[in-house]
Amino acid sequence: MFSSSGCCGYLETRDRRRGAHMVRLTRAQQQERTRAAVLAAAREEFTEHGYAEAKIDLIAERAELTRGAVYANFPSKRALYLAVLIDTAERQDTAGGAVLPPASTAEALGAFARSRLEGLPLAGDGPTVRQGRLHSPAGVFDEAPLRGALAQVTRLEALLLALALESGAPAAPAVGGVPGTGGGADIDGGPGAGADGPRVRRVRLAELVLRMVSGPGAPLDAVFDVGDPFDVAHACAHLAGLDLADAWNPAHLPYVTPARLCRDRWHPPEESTDLLTGRRVGFGGDGVIALLGTGRLGAAEEAVRSALPDDRVTVVVVTDDPAEAGRLVRLRVGDVTRCLRRVFPPEALPRLRLILDDRGLFAPALGLPGTDDGTEYAVRVRRGTVVARAGGRGAAHAAATAAVPAVFPGART
Structure with a gap:
């Protein structure tokens, strides 16, 4: 027979043990845990082998899950790869302090290029090569629809960069009194115009910069085969001096x-x-x-x-x-x-x-x-x-x- 104190002690021990086994995750918590495990395993696999050589079976093995569990969270290897890049970028993102307006378009372009190249691996050996494999998307855009989407989203990126440049860059004076020769064409009205008059359209300039610093999910060779990425950033700053006569006049709008x-x-x-x-x-x-x-x-x-x-x-x-x-x-x-x-x-x-x-x-x-x-x-x-x-x-x-x-x-x- 148990004494009353012994019985209480037994029940407390039993309840503690039972409580440890009775902890149950909600369905959403379990799904999130599984998704995190898949992302971690995929990051390792893509880092070691790159996108083209990575295998879903090996990712599942790393995560100690079934192949079906991987596909239940990500319907394709390409979707999983893009999710890994998004997750990696969000983890590396750190909020900075107050930002002062750039003194010139050249300064803004140089700073933008450095910021975009900052998250990419520098040429070299060891861990850098591994990171290069993670960020190298060879094989990702083999299908036409996704290549088309990449081209279109790049145009959207150029617009976003251009609007930021236009917000602080008043229209440059014309050279010799000829309109459109001061480094860009005026934009009348719209969010691109400020209180002190029309702004210069900067979309073509932004497109040139983005060709040189193409960002995540795009081939890295175009950056690293040219030379030092810091030289690339310096070159981007110099693009501000180009006279592109940028105008907003799509031929189809009147129709x-x-x-x-x-x-x-x-x-x-x-x-x-x-x-x-x-x-x-x-x-x-x-x-x-x-x-x-x-x-x-x-x-x-x-x-x-x-x-x-x-x-x-x-x-x-x-x-x-x-x-x-x-x-x-x-x-x-x-x-x-x-x-x-x-x-x-x-x-x-x-x-x-x-x-x-x-x-x-x-x-x-x-x-x-x-x-x-x-x-x-x-x-x-x-x-x-x-x-x-x-x-x-x-x-x-x-x-x-x-x-x-x-x-x-x-x-x-």
Whole structure:
């Protein structure tokens, strides 16, 4: 027989042991733990063997999971590779102190290039070679759709860098009184214009810089075969002196079908994360909302340039391949945004909001049957009402420039 004290001690010991075994993770916690294990194992595998030679079976073995468990979290090796790059970049991201405005365009470009090259391995041996394997995407973009998405997201990156450059660079004076010879073409109005007059369009300049510092998920050979990456950054700064006569005059805009005026009640989707600020934002306010597939991201500039100065411009990226194309957008935009935050103060950063709609929230909110990589659709919202709609090429321009009367009836009930 147990004494009362002995019995109590036995029960306490039993309960402690039982409690240790009774700890149960929620389904979400277990999924997150499994996902973290897969990412860690994949990072090791990609670092050792590179993307092309890495094997899902070996990743599963490293994670002590089944092959099916890996695919349950990531539908393809490419999706897993992009997720590893995103996770690695987010882990390395550190918030800096206050940023002073760059004194010149050259200083801004040099600082941007150094920031982008900072996260990439320098040429050499040992650990650097291993890191090079992780960041070398040989084989990742063998399929045409993803190559197309990469080209389009690069155009979006160029726009973001250009808008930051334009925010602090007044139009250069013309040489010999000839317009357009002062290093760029004026932009009239829109978010790119400041209180002291029009700004110089810097998109072509930004595109040149991004060719030299292409960022994560792009081939590294173009950087490292040239020479010292610091020389590359120095060369980027010198690009500021080029006279590119950059002008905003797309040939198709005069022929774009005008937006259709309407009075549809606006039921905004739930809040989403703005890729440029990292903050949750709502969509109940006035402004222009452009839905662009990953094959049409270059049209984001039409929304920005065509909008009124006080418009809130929201670019919503949609795709029928969120696992791969969606992750590519998140990776590249995240990287260029981190670089911009290190170079430009908050007031100089692009004012547009950039949303990755990988849950398909906006199509039903706008009454669309669906979206895909070729989607180009835009609306203008005023006081809780969709007052203009446009679809197809030039949709963002059409919606932003729609001739909506100042006094417009409310939404139909």
